[in-house]
Amino acid sequence: MERTLILIKPDGMQRGISFEILSRFERRGLRLAGLRLLQVSQDMAETHYGEHIGKPFFEGLVSYITSSPIIAAVFEGTDAVTAARTTMGGTKPTEANPGTIRGDFGLEIGRNVVHGSDSPESAEREIGIFFGDGSSLYDWGRDVDSWIFEDE
Numbered sequence: 001m002e003r004t005l006i007l008i009k010p011d012g013m014q015r016g017i018s019f020e021i022l023s024r025f026e027r028r029g030l031r032l033a034g035l036r037l038l039q040v041s042q043d044m045a046e047t048h049y050g051e052h053i054g055k056p057f058f059e060g061l062v063s064y065i066t067s068s069p070i071i072a073a074v075f076e077g078t079d080a081v082t083a084a085r086t087t088m089g090g091t092k093p094t095e096a097n098p099g100t101i102r103g104d105f106g107l108e109i110g111r112n113v114v115h116g117s118d119s120p121e122s123a124e125r126e127i128g129i130f131f132g133d134g135s136s137l138y139d140w141g142r143d144v145d146s147w148i149f150e151d152e
């Protein structure tokens with residue numbers, strides 16, 4: 001089952017909408033495989049956002065993501081990466097579709113409340129950053145899974 005990494009960014013935490021956001025992924029049918037509350041260190045932030053090193057917004061992005069505790073979650077399911085990205089909406093909240101998380105809760109690109117991996121390869125890398133050896137991730141089934149996953 002494909003997995004993806006979701007982060008509730010500091011603005012989502014500060015605004016008290018963290019569980020409202022998480023519940024959207026859960027309601028979509030994605031299954032929670034891991035959950036942590038943590039403060040991102042400078043090192044973790046630079047590793048996680050390594051692809052953006054050198055861009056003009058990089059320093060602001062690192063100070064944003066390290067500015068308060070965040071929630072890191074792993075969700076799994078059919079095409080979990082794409083499912084989560086469509087639930088999140090586009091990077092720039094004013095251009096994100098209404099009904100998506102960013103389209104409903106955000107206005108600015110530097111305050112877009114949620115992170116989701118952009119490919120299965122990124123997901124594997126990012127889950128490693130936030131969940132290490134994976135010993136706190138759970139491989140489990142829900143009684144309802146056969147009503148969400150056709151082949152379960």
Ligand SMILES: Nc1ncnc2c1ncn2[C@@H]1O[C@H](COP(=O)(O)OP(=O)(O)O)[C@@H](O)[C@H]1O
Binds near residue numbers: 057114
């Ligand atoms: N031009 C920008 N100005 C400020 N912040 C930005 C800008 N582009 C991206 N960011 C921030 O960096 C994060 C990572 O960028 P990117 O990987 O392109 O988007 P996404 O989070 O949708 O995958 C964005 O979610 C946003 O918080």
Ligand SMILES: [Mg+2]
Binds near residue numbers: 117118
């Ligand atoms: Mg990205």
